[in-house]
Amino acid sequence: MDILVIGGGGREHAIVWALSKSPKAGTIYCAPGNAGIAQLAECVPIAVNAFEQLRAFAQEKEVGLVVVGPDDPLADGIVDVFEEAGIPVFGPRKNAAEIEGSKTFMKDLLHKYNIPTADYAKFDDFEKALEYLRSKQAPIVIKADGLAAGKGVTVARTMEEAEQALRDIMESKVFGDAGSRVVIEEFLEGQEMSILAFVDGETVKPMSAAQDHKPAFDGDLGPNTGGMGTYSPLPHIPDSVIEEAIETIIKPTAKAMVSEGRPFRGVLFAGLMITPDGKPKTIEFNARFGDPETQVVLPRLKTDLLEVFLAAVNGSLAELELEWSEESAVCVILASGGYPASYAKGLVISGLDAEDNDSIVFHAGTALDEEGRWITNGGRVLGVVGMGTDIASARAKAYKRAGHIIFEGKHSRTDIAVKALV
Structure with a gap:
């Protein structure tokens, strides 16, 4: 089966990487993709918001499945466009993607259905x-x-x-x-946790929990970014707390969306805070795979990802059981100097071609120059993932590999996953 993945960042590289392992996968196309993704897929120069071009390409190539990565096209209704053309697509429709597209909608939904979240007020x-x-x-x-x-x-x-x-x-x-419009919200203190789940209506299949690091600098200081690193699983958070989050937040939210006439199909991503009393509360919901959470969750998924996508699209997700590796994964983001503010592009990257069986490098913002050299092409450049028997060994492998990759201004946090070692 030929597949079209829409997007061009580290998340999409991880999705393409996982799909490429499926025996059912034929040609994988990625629009627009990036230089790293091009090693696994055929990249096509179509922007993620060029809906009609993407639809026409999918029809021309007779792809059996479309997978949408980024948030913007989901919020703008790309899934509706493919569904109207009769093309199987994994992702939520526009009215369901509003759970990410509008924080006001999300907060009002949780308040209406008594789903735990911070106190808030909304203003225009x-x-x-x-x-x-x-x-x-x-x-x-x-x-x-x-x-x-x-x-x-x-x-x-x-x-x-x-x-x-x-x-x-x-x-x-x-x-x-x-x-x-803005939402002004109560500050919640505690441990953050991300739980992504494959969802089809009221059917919820949670993925392994992960923890992101949003601030730019060590010690959770500095401006928020798209994510500077993540790890999975979370050995320092009790299984009972993770289960409580699934039962009191994720499943009720999926059910609430059905009740609102907005059934959700795709990946529902809950950003959660575990408060000092041990109770999980909702910080945010996203309507797609997280970035960089995807980079540590999918390498631990033993079940064929293509089978999972097809089950969700075909309405048979309830019959599928997910299997997870016992291994741990840690992802360290290598960012351009200055990110998340202004940064340079076109800087030569060295050390990418070394063979290493203990790590995976996912490309987020890279390109090839006219001489065939790897160069930077974004704020978050690479996600370096170490796999190991526990968080400590996975972390050591990620940082070892990251240390061999060099480009001018390279910035990364040095404390990714430290919280899991305390």
Whole structure:
């Protein structure tokens, strides 16, 4: 079966990598892909928002399945376009993808169905938002309502920082229309946890839990990024807490979406906080695979990923049991200097071609120059994944491999997965 994967980052590289292992996979196309993905798939220069071109390409190649990676095309209704053309597609329709596309919608849904989350208020008027904010205390969380490439959230440690974030979002429009509304949210303290789940209506098949590291610098300092590293499983978090999150948050949310006439099919990604009393609460929901969570979860999935996708599309997900490797995985992101602010592109990367059976390198922002050299082409450049018998060994392998990869301005955190070793 030929497959079209839409997207061009590290997440899509991990998806293509996992699909390429399926005996049922034929030619894998990726639009637009990247230089690393091109080693496994046939990349086609079609943008993720060029819906009609993507549909026409899928029809021309008679692909048996389309897999959508990024959030923007899902929020804009790409799945509806493929479904209307009769092309099997894995991902939520537009009305279901709103669980990520609008934080206001997500928070209202959780409130309506009594699903645990932080207290919040929503505003589309700056002065009213500012008045409410000034009635609160720091730390407090300011969120742009719409999609902002994972950067629309500010955890403000001071009221000055909170007010500046509010002005940036609503007055300066740093995130464009995504900031026409804001959610001001109670700050939750504790351990963060990500649980991704394959979902088809009320059927929920959770993946192994992971933990992301959003801030740019060690010690969870600095501006939020799209993610600087992650690991799975979470040996320091009790299975009972993970199970409670699945039973009290993920499954009720899938059921709520069905009740709202927005049945969800695809990957539902819960960003969670385990509060000091040991109770999980919802920080956010995403409507697709997380990045870089995918890079540590899929290498641990023993079940054929293509079989999982097809089961969800065909309505037989309930009959499928997922199998997971006992191995641990740790992903260290190598970013361009300056990320998540401005950064240079076109810098030569060395050390990528070394053979290493203990690690996997997923490409996020790379290209090949005219001389065939690897060069940087994004903020997050590479995701280096180490696999081992436990977190400590996986972490050591990831950092060893990452240390051999060199480019000017290379930046990475040095404390990925340290929380699991305490």
